[in-house]
């Protein structure tokens with residue numbers, strides 16, 4: 001299968017350095033549907049980049065015809081990858097300004113709305129074309145004004161993705177089950193993706209001020225919801241298990257699942273062979289999807305060594321001890337231990353990898369169908 005490799009330079013921040021984004025593309029750039037996949041925006045989360053490496057190999061083999069356009073950015077954050085702190089990659093936050101790489105994407109919803117209002121008609125397909133043009137124009141203007149390499153990186157990723165029908169941003173937890181974040185605007189439309197990825201839980205989000213990649217991509221479509229528009233770009237944040245699970249065997253499995261998504265969405269031929277049992281049917285109960293307010297972040301009230309009592313994937317009940325937090329300096333060892341408990345019934349889907357918690361650290365996450373947290377707390381860093 002013909003693959004085109006393109007390199008998009010980022011503006012250098014110091015003399016004698018240069019970074020770029022590498023993009024692998026398949027199919028006619030004007031063909032639809034378009035799928036966009038990126039990995040490693042949090043640069044140390046390598047499950048996505050390795051899965052995309054295997055997806056590229058699979059697509060190169062040319063088993064099935066490419067019907068649409070595929071764009072793959074396996075390393076979406078070369079800046080973060082270059083940040084090495086005493087031997088360890090520090091790829092979640094930018095050293096230069098302290099920002100989380102998956103926050104602070106530009107909110108262009110208002111500008112796009114002003115550009116398209118008046119031009120929208122009763123023709124949803126024409127409206128989608130108009131929206132994509134406006135989004136592309138606004139982002140092109142923003143790129144010209146980007147003050148730093150990081151701003152330019154964020155805008156460039158959005159420009160690459162903004163005319164896609166489907167955009168997947170691949171991350172991983174420290175320890176975690178496969179799970180998704182999807183804006184409520186795109187649910188249950190994304191339920192086939194959850195099912196094909198064998199996602200254990202989908203966290204349904206509403207807009208916050210944090211502006212992760214998927215929020216920023218969804219914002220213009222949400223702004224004009226109800227004005228004759230379909231959501232033109234289904235964007236999801238995909239968490240592919242934990243950092244210690246990264247390896248060829250699971251990455252090949254993930255690549256196979258991503259390939260099935262490309263087929264099911266009509267980007268690659270062969271989707272008609274995917275049975276209803278694999279992607280579900282409209283009248284079937286959806287995969288477990290809970291409001292993101294149902295994310296119970298179990299936080300350490302004191303510092304201590306973590307000893308988990310239950311493994312990932314456990315269905316826990318409210319009040320059940322999840323872990324002990326141990327202080328070996330306590331005068332009385334019997335008092336140097338506290339239980340951390342679940343606030344609600346739900347699925348233990350993520351755990352901290354380091355077995356020490358400073359005060360306030362997140363030790364584990366439980367997904368409950370009942371709201372337990374404030375709206376935006378899922379986007380705490």
Ligand SMILES: [Zn+2]
Pocket residue numbers: 042045102171172
């Ligand atoms: Zn991440």
